[in-house]
Amino acid sequence: METTSASSIIGIIPQSMAGYWAKAGVDVQLAMDQTLTKSLLKVSRGSLDSAVSPTLAYEQLKEAKGPYASMGEKAKASAATVRALFGMPGSVYHPMVWTDSGITSWQDAKGKRIFIGPPAGSANAQITALLQAAGLKEGDYEAIKAPWGAASQSFQDGQSDVYVAALPLGSQTLSELSLSRKVHFLSLDDAQAYVPAGLGMTRAVIPAHTYPGQDNDQSAITWQTQMMLVVRKDLSDEVAYQLTKGYFEHRQDLASTNALLGQLADMPPLDGVSAPLHPGAVRYYREAGISIPAELLPQ
Known part of the structure; x- marks a missing residue:
């Protein structure tokens, strides 16, 4: 999993979650200080399992704009291989x-x-x-x-x-x-x-x-x-499920133990999510009774 600086919110969240995910059987290896537009591209190409992605970066990839403008139709095809798990501030x-x-x-x-x-x-x-x-x-x-x-x-x-x-x-x-x-x-x-x-x-x-x-x-x-955790489309449903479930079961713990993460407790689950959800994440949201907008359901 790639993210940015260790002192940023989106660096602190996966670092704090790694132990919880490990207890659920998911070993997350973190790479910090990454350029997230490049991380998203790695996920889309299948060379990386997961990354934190700016909502904007995914929209740019989907429309072949910004840092992906030179990719043309390849960018749009790459975006189709990306799935989201949840949003984060x-x-x-x-x-x-x-x-x-x-x-x-x-x-x-x-x-x-x-x-x-x-x-x-x-x-x-x-x-x-x-x-x-x-x-x-x-x-x-x-x-x-x-x-x-x-x-x-x-x-x-x-x-x-x-x-x-x-x-x-x-x-x-x-x-x-x-x-x-x-x-x-x-x-x-x-x-x-x-x-x-x-x-x-x-x-x-x-x-x-x-x-x-x-x-x-x-x-x-x-x-x-606004950010989201994205994964490659063919990541196993069970891993995607455990990553999503673990985050929501422990985000209150993160919020109560680190003042920088206080807003996690009340943040709507899908705020910032613009990519289709992974089926493993869909499974968790349905079990938890969380409504999913139709446009976020995988086709």
Whole structure:
């Protein structure tokens, strides 16, 4: 199973679940710090059993857009081999600047260097859309692309002016970073906060004083990604069933033992799911009495 950074929500969830899945007889080998658009492609080609996938990435694969545009009809055929198990909350985009940078609003970021995610990742499209909602068109800023793991150090080294970090709300990583030097989070206003359909995101808020070195005295409005756990179409029904069942039987445990995962307990099971469900997942949802939209049933 591939996912992104170990400190992100979608990194923490499978790490926390691995032990529970093992008790159910499913040995999950995790590969961290992956570019999830590439992970989705591996699943679609059958070279990887499972991965966390941005909702947007699957839509792009299905329509041969974004990082999959050059694949044409092959992308659409690849999407047909992907199945979903359940949705999960993604990371919150934290648009961060140093307090002493002189940047206090998105308009101040014009002409600046802004980190927009890894090369070829779906985060590029999402962060670019976030910037556009904030009033910054492509060309109004210098887009910096780098792996997630290198982005924080790059920001600290002065290689970017705005660091749009994808991390859970209350992240220890950002807490420690803010202790080294005061930070400010750029905010959308209410009129800008609407998330266009098809981006695989939802509105989110970073409350004032979430981080020790945060200077915002009001909440910052931003966006949060939506994710899903995907598997190859021919994964055994039993494995898909146990992965799904294990997650829902233990997500309350995860939420109660890790403050970063608090929203898991109340998240609707299929939020963020856009790929057809695997039959093993369908079996679990029917046993649990969970309604499944017709468009998510496998054909």
